[in-house]
Amino acid sequence: MNVGDPIEQSALDRRWRLWASAAVGGILVVGAVIGMLVLPNFQRENAALDLWTAICRAVGITEGSPAYRQPITTAQALPVSQVAWDPDVLDILANANPQQGAQIAAQVCVACHGENGVSSVLEYPSLAGQSSAAIYKQLSDYRSGARVHELMTPYAAQLTVPQLASVSVYYGRFAQQATGLGGRDLPGDDYIVKLAREGDSARALPACDSCHVPGAGGPIETPVLTGQNLQYLAAQLRAYKTGDRQNDVYRRMRDISEKLTEQEIDGLARYYRGVLF
Amino acid sequence: MIDHGATERRILKTELRWAVFVGFLVLMILGAIVYAGISMHINPPSNREFIDPKTLHLSGEFTEANLGTSVDTDGQVTTRVIATQFSFVPQCVVVPANRTVxxxxxSPDVIHGILVSGTNVNTMVVPGYVSQVHTEFTRTGDLLMPCHEYCGFGHSQMLATVRVVPPEQFRPGPDGKVTCG
Structure with missing residues (x-):
């Protein structure tokens, strides 16, 4: 039998495999002992912890670092909007009755928001093209007082949550018919078009289009701006800028509007007005 | 005729020599980790803390008014930041130099990342978890904090400022808050 024969080679390597495995395993054990027992013991003094807590923190069973005091907070929750997209809310929207929504819309909404959700009163927004989530968010905020309007607040307060959801779902159906990026004219100079489509990195201004066109992938409650009424859009940007409107979770729109000049607000509103159908 | 036994012994000798060398490297690395851990309180980011991303804005700690830098009664400096599509809240935070922060x-939405340029602060921000970093800033001035994990179309405009001020200029208000003003 020659050296190099597969069987003999395997037998020859056996001892090496065992020792190599033992060495790797040994280093792992030593590393774990150092990282999870020895180091926390030395580090815990800085945070005045007992050994067991320090070990639990190092292992990752409890929160915090073995070397530092874990900050605590007693802050009160002061949410700008009560809407949270948990499964309960999504269920309400999924099970809402669009026929009921159509009835409420015919009685209440059409006067200002127009037939088929296209508003001819320029101060009021068109609802066609918006997702159910976007409409539900604003109706809920009117209902809870997070957003205030002399007409919308009393209307929303009269409706129950399932009724709000049914109206949202009814108008959400028009989202399919509303135009996307393709069918609109693009009034506005190149600078405004660039701001809307690309943003401005130097001012940390994200492009409006990164959230506000259909399917952009931003937060679920983001409204679609294409085709929206000019006066409404400009008024909302100014309300965010002055702080009159604050129901944007985590200042998403307030921080952006504060950076926009008056000319940019007018330019962007004109750009997004476009055409709807 | 080739002496297989001699070849085998030569290979064995070389392998043992390299094994000793590699073992020495492993020991050096372990030693460096232990030294850094004991002398500089450095440890792996093992913080495992859950938080519900859906109700983050309804929570006490990450409510809008509680974000930014605050100093508690024990003098511990804590800076809380939300990473969302497509901005950091607040857009500018103040921290003192030469003090543990x-x-x-x-994150209430998708995975973001945080990197404070010129420092060792670098972490992912994963929805569902609190990402926590303890550090000491040594260089004063405005440091750039960009998002370094692709989070959507507005990712490249997602950046904030970390303003490191000398300790004597770090003056908390009556509520313990410090803002860029």
Whole structure:
């Protein structure tokens, strides 16, 4: 039998495999002992912890670092909007009755928001093209007082949550018919078009289009701006800028509007007005 | 005729020599980790802390008014930042130089990343978890904090400022808050 024969080679390597495995395993054990027992013991003094807590923190069973005091907070929750997209809310929207929504819309909404959700009163927004989530968010905020309007607040307060959801779902159906990026004219100079489509990195201004066109992938409650009424859009940007409107979770729109000049607000509103159908 | 036994012994000798060398490297690395851990309180980011991303804005700690830098009664400096599509809240935070600062990040939507340029602060911000970093800033001035994990179309405009001020210029208000003003 020659050296190099597969069987003999395997037998020859056996001892090496065992020792190599033992060495790797040994280093792992030593590393774990150092990282999870020895180091926390030395580090815990800085945070005045007992050994067991320090070990639990190092292992990752409890929160915090073995070397530092874990900050605590007693802050009160002061949410700008009560809407949270948990499964309960999504269920309400999924099970809402669009026929009921159509009835409420015919009685209440059409006067200002127009037939088929296209508003001819320029101060009021068109609802066609918006997702159910976007409409539900604003109706809920009117209902809870997070957003205030002399007409919308009393209307929303009269409706129950399932009724709000049914109206949202009814108008959400028009989202399919509303135009996307393709069918609109693009009034506005190149600078405004660039701001809307690309943003401005130097001012940390994200492009409006990164959230506000259909399917952009931003937060679920983001409204679609294409085709929206000019006066409404400009008024909302100014309300965010002055702080009159604050129901944007985590200042998403307030921080952006504060950076926009008056000319940019007018330019962007004109750009997004476009055409709807 | 080739002497297989001699070849085998030569290979064995070489392998043992390299094994000793590699073992020495492993020991050096372990030693460096232990030294850094004991002398500089450095440890792996093992903080495992859950938080519900859906109700983050309804929580006490990450409510809008509680974000930014605050100093508690024990003098511990904590900076809380939300990473969301497509901005950091607040857009500018103040921290003191040469003092331990605890940075706490959370995301209500998608995975973001945080990097404070020129420092060792670098972490992912994963929805569902609180990302926590303890550090000491040594260089004063405005440091750039960009998002370094692709989070959507507005990712490249997602950046904030970390303003490191000398300790004597770090003056908390009556509520313990410090803002860029």
């Amino acid at each position: 605890t940075l706490r990040f959370a």
